[in-house]
Amino acid sequence: MSVEKTNEVKSGGNVLVKSMGFSLALALLFTLVANLLPQVEGEAPVDQKVDLGALTVESFVALGESVFTGKGTCSLCHNDLGRAPDILVLNMEETAVERLKDERYKGSATDAESYLHESMVDPGIYVVKGFGKKGSNDTISPMPAVNKPPIELSEIEVNAVIAYLQAKDGNDVTVSLPAEAPAVEVQPAESAGPAGTVEEVIARYGCQACHKVLGSGGELGPDLEHIGKRLSAEKIRQSIIDPNANIAEGFPPGVMPEDFAGKMTVKELEMLVVYLLSGEKPVEDIAGSGTGKIIAQFGCQACHIMLGSGGELGPSLEDIGARLDADQIRQSIVEPNTVIAEGYPSGVMPPNFAEQMSDEQLDALVAFLSEQKGD
Amino acid sequence: MIKTLQIWLAIFVIVSLYFYGLDHFIMSVQGLPLNMDLTPAQ
Amino acid sequence: MKESRYSSRLMWLMLLLIAALGFFWSGTVTITNTSGDWFSGAVASVDDVSADEMTAGDAELKLVPAPKPTRADYPDIGVSSRSIVWVVAQMHLFFGALVLAVPLFVLVIELLGMYTGDSRYDDMAHEFMKISITAYSITALFGGTLALSLFLLYPDLMAYLMRVFGAQMMVYAILFFLESMVLYIYYYGWDALRYGNAKWVHLSLGLLLNGVGATLMVTANSWATFMMAPSGVNEVGAVIGNIWEVMKGPLWNPINLHRFIANIAFGGAVVGAYAAYKCLAARTAEARAHYDWMGYTSNFIAILAFLPLPFAGYWLMAEIYAYSQQMGITAMGGILAWLFIIQAVLIGTILLAGNYYLWSGMSRTEGSKRYQGFIKYIAVVLVICFLIWVTPHTLILTSGEIAALGGSNHPLLGALGIMPAKNIAVNLMLIFTFMSFQIYRRSDKVATVSWEKAGNALMVAIYVVAIVNIIFAGVYYGYFTNTVYKVGSSVMQVVSTLTVIISGVVLDAFLYRGAKTLPSHWGQVSNRAQYALFALPIAFTWLMALMGYVRSSVRTHWHVYTVMKDTSPDNFIPTIGYAGNMMTIVTVMFVLFVLFIFWIANLSGTKQVPPYAVRKVPAAERAGDAA
Incomplete structure (x- = not known):
């Protein structure tokens, strides 16, 4: 046996080092390849606040374009690779009118705008020839409804896309701008x-x-x-x-x-x-104080009159300080159903306000209410 | 010599026909029929 | 001498086993199907109850939608939650794959050993199991850690998945107990149940072990595929189907098949590295011959299982496209498309290493001289195809340009997924790898059948016509027709490749029946060839990490696609460099753990020499080491 020892005996001790070194070098080579490729991060759709107050037709169209290439993922298929009709090349206003005339059209749209809207939220109503799901003979559309997950466009975004589709070929934008509102979330x-x-x-x-x-x-x-x-x-x-x-x-x-x-x-x-x-x-x-915020935050005025206004489901708190002391007030907030003001039903006030409030908020509210003596 | 050549030719023809049939079969299974000259049938 | 004949039997037996397991699955599947209702944790069916009978309150009570956690609902432990789960899950999957795969081919080898009466097979099978048994505990440990980290870091997601899968999770746990018991009996009962009828008991245990293991895997697969393509739930994620409908999503079976085959390739590659290491460190020619043979067998298993893998992958990808075109394009044509360039590098490495090992191995036989001339041509074709495959045809885009275009959705990148040139290259690489394989297996034989010439002509004709067909389909349909034909013709290419492989195996089985075998010498192989056996598991491991990442990432910012959003801080797709670093980390970790397993496997065979014997018999120590 010992006669047959070959030169491997000498290298034996190095086998571990060599094989590990080789393995590590190979792994690092793959890492290098990964690091040489373009480094792009794919962000999840983020809140994209759009100031509708300052919205113009141009910015609405621009919003539509960014939805088209971004969140809407429309350009994944609607491009020149033949996966879906190449919207960027087609004049969609004219195309829509043509399709409405097609006898295969079974939808309820009457003009280009409503056709475009329908084609996005219910793509199966009219399948363009040659683009149906394989084997369905153009009866089933492979396109997802854009207002459903995973795309989930809002109504405003869908309209913005329509505006973009109309504007890109110089057609009139017929879709009406969303009514003025401070902001809209592109993402809930x-x-x-x-x-x-x-x-x-x-x-x-x-x-x-x-x-x-x-x-x-x-x-x-x-x-x-x-x-x-x-x-x-x-x-x-x-x-x-x-x-x-x-x-x-x-x-x-x-x-x-x-x-x-x-x-x-x-x-x-x-x-x-x-x-x-x-x-x-x-x-x-009105209050201009931290207490006002607490009252607003917890919606006390939904049921109680305080700070000059509020509901009447619960007793008015304008003069609560005259009727109850601080500890009683505190108890009424923490455990609202232990003592019920006369003439009011029990079990109405949520018993969990105290849990949601911080101690400071509770203290501030109790202090404020104690001072309300009805003057 | 002639016989060997014949065998080779015959086998090539058979295999070519087999693959030709295979191409037609596979494409038609996918709903994509081909013409005789293997161009897409529209 | 006998080995190559047996390896063809090994191959047939392996196919048989796969078929048997497939049968076993369809059996379990039917059982689950018919009795799915009783152990479903979910509502039976809402459709059965008419809307009138059911008050709105009842409906809400029963149909609980998926949770909608806000960012604040994700626990923050100071380290990226995704990275932790990434590493732990990947380690669990690596070892799980190893543990499921090894008993599969161990069973085949054991069967072969009994069939041939050659105890070397039995010993080798037993030695493979020794590696698997330590790997099994490590799998369980990582599995536990993974469960804990998921519950800690993603409580809402896990609560939802628990609700959806319900009692199925307990079935999984019970299967796990069963797997452990059978595994230990199978391994420790090896010598107790070695001969005669007892061997059949042992083989049956092996079959049971594989059956339970495969069931475990498909059970766990259903969780992953549910997250990719939920089924059995409505559009807000409330469970409306029974557990069978939840499990049997559109991607379940494609993933099952893909993982099953990939596990075998992966397991073969890892035990191949073990053999290569032992071969390099061998101190006797006998040990070197043994481990050379073991390495050859492992490589045989790995490459054979690897060849059909692209086709299983093709099916998976086709099902992903059918389920959601958007998801498919995100993978193949969106931001993740670049990862397929790395995939090409990795598969190229695997094919080149596998081929190189086969070519080097030809030095073992004297008959190989007849085929030596082919090697350089095969090498040239492989390298050219490899280069075509890795060339990104859309490098005009810089990362800045991509960012400017909105990142994930540039239409041009889509061309990568269906690139006709690449399809040609990949199929040719597979065909030429099979050619290496075939001439290696032919190299120690001389056919004696009368129709040898015609048989060879047939083989040559199949190669030539298939290659022409693949190039024709790629060029003609790829460049001169529309997308539908482009995609359709790739099936044509795939079938051509499969035809070559299958007809090659079948033809050789008949052609070399009763063939004269030439002498071959195990151990007579260069040391460099053994490094090819290290390259295989490294590339496989990295590849698994990469493709697992792609599979998981196509969900983008969804935990459960279309049903439960991922609002955690990690809901973005990281850069390729970052992902690549993670993959290297898990690969290196895996290698270290595997090293530990090898060490443990050696340790159990190491006996301390009794102190009184040291001076008398120093040679015994060396003999003990070598064994």
Whole structure:
């Protein structure tokens, strides 16, 4: 056996070092290749605030173009590679009119604008010849509905794309600009945390797209400037949560989205109800203090009159300091159902406000309420 | 010699025909029929 | 001498085993299908109940949508959560692949050993299992760590997945127990159940082990494919189907097949490195011959399993396109398209290393001189094809330009995915690799059948016509017709390649029946050839990390595509350089752990020489080391 020892005996000790060195060098070579290629990060769609207040047709078209190449991912397929009709080359206004005349067209669109809209949110209604799903004989479209996940364009973005498609070939932009509103999210602002003021709430949910509120807005829905005179707090709340339960006269049902309540935090909803009911500028401006913010944040005025306005579901707090001492006030917030003011039902006030408040906020609120002696 | 050549030719013809048929078959399975000269049938 | 004949049997047996397992799967699948309802954690079916009977409140109670966590809902432990899960999940997958693959070919080798009565096969199979058994504990440890880190770092996602999969997770846990038990009995019972009828018991255990292992894998695969292409849930993620409908998404079977084949290739490559290391470190010609043979067998397994892998990948990609064109294009034509350049480099490395090893191995046989002349032509074709494949045809775009175009969606990059030139190159590389393989296997044989000439002519004709067909399809349909034909013709190319491989194997099996074999000498191979066996697992490991990353990244900013958004700080696609660094980190970590496993495997065979014996028999120490 020992006779057959070959020169490997000498290299034996080095085998580990050599093989490891070789393996490491190879791995590093691959790393090098990876680092030589273009270094691009693919950001997830980010909040892209668009100031609709300053929106012009040009900027709306520009928004449409950025959606077309960016968030909408339209250009992945609509390009010159033949995956889908090359929208950038076609004059979409003319194309749309032609397709409406096609006997295969079964949709409900009447003009180019509505055709383009329909082709985006329901692409299967009309499949362009040769671009249907393989084997479906052009009856099924491979295109996803752009207002559904994973693309999830908002109505404003869809309209912006239409504006872009009309404008790129010099056609008139027929799609109407979204009504003036402070801002629109290209991405739902899920990560932004609850809104702090009424203005933020109104801006976030785009109320002004349809309603006149805070001095401006659209006319699709009823004017909300003096809604408090016509409806109670409960009715207002109901109209937000379940908008089709009661429809204001002269307005069509089914227009207002039903999912606002699902998206809003309770605080936001109450803040909005308080504001719409009182018709007053947000409490913050009146109180001008930290307490005002707390009251607004937790929506106390949805049920209680304080700072000169509020609901009547719960007792008025304008003179609470005269009736209860600080400890009792504190208890009424922390455990609202242990002692119920006469004439009011129990179990209405949420028992979890204290959990949501910081200690400082609770202290400040108690101190403020203790001073309210009804003067 | 002649015989070897014949064998080779015959085999080449058979294999070519097989692949020709294969091309037609595969494309038609995918709903993409071909003409006799292997150009796309429209 | 006998080995090459047996290796053809090995190949047939392997195919048989794959078919058997496929049968086993379809069996389990049917069982799950018919009885899916009873262990589903979800609502049976909403459609059964008419809307009138069901109040709105009931519907909401039962149909819980996927959670919508905000960024603040993701725990921040100061290190990127994604990086942690990335590393741990990848390590778990590496070892899981190894542990599932090794028993598969161990069973085949064991069967071969029993069939031939050659105890070397049995010993080699046992030695392979020794590696697998340590790897198994490491798999479990990383699996546990992965579960913990996922629950810690992505609680909402995990809560959702738990709700969707429900009791299936417990089935997985039970299977895991079963796998452990069978594995330990299989390994430790090896010598106890070695001969006669007991061997059949042992082989049955091996089959059971593989059956349980494969079921484990497809169960876990369903989680990954659910996240890519959710099924059995409605558009907000509420569960509306039974567990079977949840599991059987459009991508499940393509992933199952792809991972199954890739695991074998990966496992073969890793044990090949073990053999190469032992071969280089061998102190006797006998040990060197043994490990040379073991390395050859491992390489044989790895390359054979690797050849059909691109076709499984093709099916997967086609299903991804069918599920969502957008997802497919994101992978092949969007920001991730550049990763396929690295993929080309890696696969090129694998093919070149595999070929090089085969060519070097030809020095073992005297009959190889007949084929030596072919090698340089094969090498030239491989290198040219490799260069065509890695040439990015769209380098006009700088990263700045891409960023200016909105990053992920430049239309030009899409050309990479269906590049006709690259399709030609890839298919030719596979065909020529198979050619190396075939002439290697022919090199120690002389055919004795009467129709030898006609058989050879047939083989040559198939090669020539297939190559012409591939080039014709690539050039004609690729450049002169529309996309639909372009994509359709790539199937034609793929089938041509498969035809060559299958007819080559079948033809040689008949052509060399009863052939005269020429002497061959194991161990008579250059040391450099052994380094090719190190290159294979490194490239495989890196490739697995890369393709796993692509598979996971096509979801972009979604945890569960279209159903649950990823709003964590890591919801962006990192740069290729960053991803590449991560892949090197996991590869190096894997190599270190594998080294540990090899060391443990050696340790168990190392016996300390009793102190009283040291002076008397110094040679015993050396003999012990060599063994």
